Amino acid sequence: MQYEVRALSPDNQIVALVIDAQDERDARAQVEARGLHATRLAPVRSFRRAAGGRGGISLVLFSQELLALLLAGLSIVEGLEALLEREGGARLRVVLERLLAGLREGKRFSSLLAEQSDVFPPLYVGIVRAAEGTSDLPRALSRYVDYQARIDTVRNKLVSAAIYPSILLVVGGGVSAFLIAFVVPRFATIYEGTGRALPWMSQVLLDWGKFASSHGLPLLAGALGAGIAITAAVRATIAKVGLVSLLGRVPVLGPHLRIYQLSRLYLTLGMLLEGGIPIVAAMETASGTVSPGLREGLMRARAAVQSGDALSSAFQSEGLTTPISLRMLRVGERSGEMGTMLTQSAAFYDGEISRWIDRFTRMFEPLLMSAIGLIVGTIVVLLYMPIFDLAESLS
Template sequence: MQYEVRTLSAVNAITIVTIDAIDEQDARRQAESRALQPISVRPIVLKTASVSLRQRRFSLLLFSQEMLALIKAGLSLFEAIEALREKESASEVCDILDRLLAALREGRRFSVALAEQGGYFPPLYVGLMQAAEGTSDLPLSLARFVEYQKRIDGIRGKIVSASIYPIILMTVGGAVTVFLVCYVVPRFALVYQDTGRDLPWLSQMMIMWGQLAAKHASEFATVVVASAALSAIWVRRLLRKGGVVHLASRLPMVGHQIHLYELSRLYTTLGMLLEGGIPATNALMTACATVSAATRDRLLAAEQQIRSGRPLSLAFEVNGLTTTISLRMLRVGEQSGQLGAMLTQAAEFYDGDISRFIERFTRTFEPILMAAIGLIVGFIVVLLYMPIFDLAGSLQ
């Protein structure tokens, strides 16, 4: 949940930051980890759906890519944002850029201006820009975020692409099955009634269900639409609460890959933040907003152990945030002082494993699904034609 925290900075400036936290106490702890003294904390409640819709229209990746190109071309930060404002036509994006320009004119730091619009700029992005201000290397931080977002979007895109074709197959197969049962079967029933022959039991049952569906077509359609709507609402709630991930994690093979995806996202985030110069404990608190609730609990436990003096690799191992390979890589990173780079390499290893699993799963699941749909449709057709086969056999 997001909280709006009014804080007092080290230079005694009052700022408002938006923090993704479990509760108010967690929000205060995250603010203190950023060297900010919390004054008040209140939860953020979106009053209308149009707010979230407007947030989705603002592409943080596109904004970062354009900013990186303009700054590399020699423009200052203010000039780059001003150039983006001049070419922008969407009103909601113009409002965001106008607020950024106004904050910079007042002398506030870029990270502070971003934090004031936490609904559009997540804590991860704000923390990275704050680290860039300390190193005076904004282009490098922007490039790291662009690469990070492309990797996250790449894995997500592969998962979505792999699920599109099975969904289309199931939709078409379901539509064909409904058409056969509700339209074709009742017309075959009229033909068989005139023959006066006894039908096989399975054919009788199918015809009975077909006639019932045709007789109550409006009620049947209402039930189907209502069931689809309720299922969509249920799935949407599960997605918001992380229930889909929790259920999928219990499936054989799939659960292991979901765990790897969580670790990949965590390692990518931590690697980017550590390479950007952010302290490990602050990076861990920022990374909490990018993982599921179950992983967040383990990450918070690991963060407490790291604060007490344990090495990051040991804290991650105790809390189930490593695999055999990544544990060795983390230990090497700690010994060489390149923990951020080693986390990034571990995430790349996981991404490759996930991509190979998605490819294998798609190649295996799609033919199985097509065969299942073919069997269902073929079974209905065979039951329809069984009486005809019997009649042809008796005539011979």
């Protein structure tokens, strides 16, 4: 297990380092053995996938910098040494030092990457391993950067499309809660002194407002508890079946998310095949980039291909194709350019997903604004209906 350590050196300098230890006691003993006094010692948190990387280390940025150095004529060892000299992050420095130590011992670069699976995913290790067979590491790094850029383009479109509706929901919910908890009780106090019968819908709203005002803390605690419980249930479900599979059960989103998953699968397989990785090994590597539901079908298709079936037939039998992608796969089998056809299929569906996101956003945002306006407007109208009745009686 790894521990992040902040320690005080004998000359009163603060030192930051990452060490491998069995437990906290072992880590503290290692720090003291170096003549340091640990002021902070905490285990490194489990690495979460960042944009194109893991554990806060961007594989895209790492690949771009290493690619630039290799294209400038530096060897892999010289390139990693150059990166180490300018790197200030403790985590990446540890990774680079391990890679350099292994290369100086004569180990293969891909094997060293595989030893640090918490940083380098199997997909990255696979393309580097294939590049070692052709002695063309720069091309493999360039291919990975392009691949991640295309994945991030679609993902960023999805995130951007969800930001504005989320803001609308938060603002609309906040305005509605303010009206009910603060404004409605004051109107209720005014109407109680008139001694007049109120319209039943207005009376219901006023009763609810008075209840929310007098039981504000219990309602807030209940809402927070329900939110925490729902969040925990959603996280457990996502951990079990995956976020994409969960959203795929929504009738409107399901078909389009399936296209998104297939597009990512085709793009991954295409990149691996163009890098020289055999189809069976490529399918095994690509299984780590798709949802659990799609992974099962991919593994069955892999077994079918391993037994001699064509890729297009195996994918079709497992529901991993669409009419267009099936035709393109068959063309790739006839021409021997399967990697290119898979990449072109992914590009076709990426464009289709982007167009659907734009159409959905243009349609959904006005509908959401109308719904929020209708809710707020209904509350306001119900508050003023007794005033309208009073004005009619006076006239």
